[in-house]
Amino acid sequence: MPYYALRVIEMPVRTYIAGLLRPLVVATVFAGLCQIDLAQPNSIVALAFLVACQALVFGLVTYVVALQGDEKRALWKRCKELVPQLRLLSGVGD
Secondary structure, three states, rough: OOOHHHOOOOOOOOHHHHHHHHHHHHHHHHHHHHHHHHOOOOHHHHHHHHHHHHHHHHHHHHHHHHHHHHHHHHHHHHHHHHHHHHHHHHOOOO
16 A cells, blocks of 8 residues: 555545545456356457447446446536537538
């Protein structure tokens, strides 16, 4: 543990450990969910699909467990700003 750095910034160890709890819970839940799927992909397409599914699961678990209310609102705000930009790039509505 970075005791010296915590002492310099005057942060209690309890606060530091509390800040690590949510990311550790996400990692534990994600690792547990990934252990359920023990299938070995036999092609690059199957591997890409497996990685995409795991990324989706990780994102959902992170959203539900790790993000606080203000972080969720900021994420949704950013997504709402990104959707019109993606439509412009794809040429939809031309």
